[in-house]
Amino acid sequence: xxxxxxxxxxxxxxxxxxxxxxxxxxxxxxxxxxxxxxxxxxxxxxxxxxxxxxxxxxxxxxxxxxxxxxxxxxxxxxxxxxxxxxxxxxxxxxxxxxxxxxxxxxxxxxxxxxxxxxxxxxxxxxxxxxxxxxxxxxxxxxxxxxxxxxxxxxxxxxxxxxxxxxxxxxxxxxxxxxxxxxxxxxxxxxxxxxxxxxxxxxxxxxxxxxxx
Ligand SMILES: Cc1cc2nc3c(=O)[nH]c(=O)nc-3n(C[C@H](O)[C@H](O)[C@H](O)COP(=O)(O)O)c2cc1C
Numbered sequence: 001x002x003x004x005x006x007x008x009x010x011x012x013x014x015x016x017x018x019x020x021x022x023x024x025x026x027x028x029x030x031x032x033x034x035x036x037x038x039x040x041x042x043x044x045x046x047x048x049x050x051x052x053x054x055x056x057x058x059x060x061x062x063x064x065x066x067x068x069x070x071x072x073x074x075x076x077x078x079x080x081x082x083x084x085x086x087x088x089x090x091x092x093x094x095x096x097x098x099x100x101x102x103x104x105x106x107x108x109x110x111x112x113x114x115x116x117x118x119x120x121x122x123x124x125x126x127x128x129x130x131x132x133x134x135x136x137x138x139x140x141x142x143x144x145x146x147x148x149x150x151x152x153x154x155x156x157x158x159x160x161x162x163x164x165x166x167x168x169x170x171x172x173x174x175x176x177x178x179x180x181x182x183x184x185x186x187x188x189x190x191x192x193x194x195x196x197x198x199x200x201x202x203x204x205x206x207x208x209x210x211x212x
Pocket of ligand 1 (some may be wrong): 047048049185
């Protein structure tokens with residue numbers, strides 16, 4: 001590769017704040033599924049990062065892949081890393097917001113599907129550190145997967161239980177990978193719904209703010 005090409009690529013990389021621009025749809029690299037920190041050490045280390053500690057350092061795609069897989073990836077041919085009521089397919093969706101767009105996590109083929117080209121991080125949270133995250137995960141209840149579970153109250157409970165399991169897995173994966181994580185409930189729901197083009201009845205439940 002010519003020196004000028006390397007220079008241009010480096011310029012592009014740093015102009016994006018060190019984050020490699022993701023394509024529209026991204027096949028994620030395989031998640032880390034063995035080795036690394038032991039479970040009990042990760043539980044011992046689990047904590048919420050201080051908002052003031054978020055900086056411009058970016059997660060690698062491998063780290064994002066492992067975190068998303070921990071949240072709701074397949075760990076058996078037809079079952080997931082978190083328990084689903086009646087073994088149903090995941091009834092909460094996970095969106096990943098980065099500096100150059102927003103993507104829906106597709107657990108079936110462990111990929112990201114683009115939903116926006118805009119950096120939504122500065123808009124979705126009520127606290128200023130959210131925009132300094134490398135990625136902001138947004139957990140959204142999916143009425144199409146929940147409707148078979150009966151009344152609204154039951155559906156809301158099931159979604160809350162699932163998001164609790166998903167976010168705890170993210171916290172533990174983040175601890176094991178030495179990443180920053182913070183569960184954040186304060187979010188701007190109308191902005192999230194518009195930015196992610198959510199359907200009627202799809203409700204953003206929380207953010208998980210990731211950094212390095
Ligand atoms: C349901 C829930 C909602 C939370 N909402 C916010 C929030 O809106 N903003 C924030 O900065 N932290 C939020 N947090 C993070 C808590 O403040 C944090 O977990 C708590 O201080 C305990 O710290 P630890 O996670 O390190 O044990 C939330 C945590 C939970 C469990």
